[in-house]
Structure formats: C-alpha cells, structure tokens
Amino acid sequence: MTHREKIGQQLAALRNKRSLTTRQLADMCGINFSNIGKIERGAYNVSIDILSKVCDALGADIKIIEKEVENGEA
Template identity: 45%
Template sequence: MTDKEILLRIGARLRDLRKEKGLTQEALGEKGGFHFSYIGQIERGEKNVALLNLAKIAEALEVDISQLFTYTSVGSNEESEADLQEIMHMLEQQNPQQIAMAKNVLKAIFNNK
C-alpha cells in the first residue's frame, strides 16, 4: 500500500465516522480544536496527520482511535458494516464476563471450537 493510499483510507474512514455522528467538518473541527479546512484536508488525503491529532479527532468523534484504522473493503456491504459497528458498540458497553459469554455464543453458532 502506498503512502497516498494510506492517507486516502484514513481520510475516508474519518469522513464515514464523522457522517455517522451527524457532524459537519466545522463541528468536528470545533470539538477537536482544529480548523474545518484541516479536517477536510485529512479527509481528502492531503495531510499526513500526526498520531496525537488523530487521537484528538477520535476523542471528538467519541470513538476509540483504533476505529480510525478499521478500513472497509471497496465494494463491501454497507449494511453488514453497520451491523458490525452496532455489535462492537454493544460489546464496548459490557463487562469482560459478558464479552466472554458473547464470544462463546458466537463460537457455538458458527461451530468453532
């Protein structure tokens, strides 16, 4: 993967998360302490954003920074991606015992040992 492809993927993911949260570039910029044009440059893959700035943006989006690196495949099913995001959100709110229980249920459903 080229540098440009990485920047474009991060930018696209940022844009997707921002839109999921119903935020404009300006609103996200305000929440994170950035100018809206900087957010736009990141989304277009024009800026090589610093890791600490990505952490601030993730915090403003109220997501874990790892979600900025969760790429969706080209041509992936958007409905499936939304379902996975919803499942992740539900799991993030559970305690370790409940997460382990959910894991066991999934293993049983998919016959994985």
C-alpha cells in the first residue's frame, strides 16, 4: 500500500466518522467532490495546500513523521 493510499484511508475513515459525504466535505474545503474520492483512493497526488484544507475541515492535523535514524545522525 502506498503512502497516498494510507493517507486516503485515514481521511475516508475520519470523513465517515463525522458522517459527511464526499460532496459535503468538498463543499467545506472549496474543492471538487470528485477529488475527495480520488484522494481517498490514493489516485490523486494531492498538494499540501489541498490536504491542509481537507484536514482542517475534518478537524485533523497534518503530522510529519520522521524515520528513526541510525546512530543519531540525520
């Protein structure tokens, strides 16, 4: 599973938890509702700006995850 698919699944789960349709979420974000479906399927290379709008509408944070580095070197 790709990172896009993982992110999409998390967004879909949050949208469903908040009982929102893709159209409702898209209206809240100001984007086309078909793009919400593409994002949730991992079929759309979403920009940080759009991802931020979607996360804001869902009340979620975008988190940057750092991989653990061996020997403490970056």
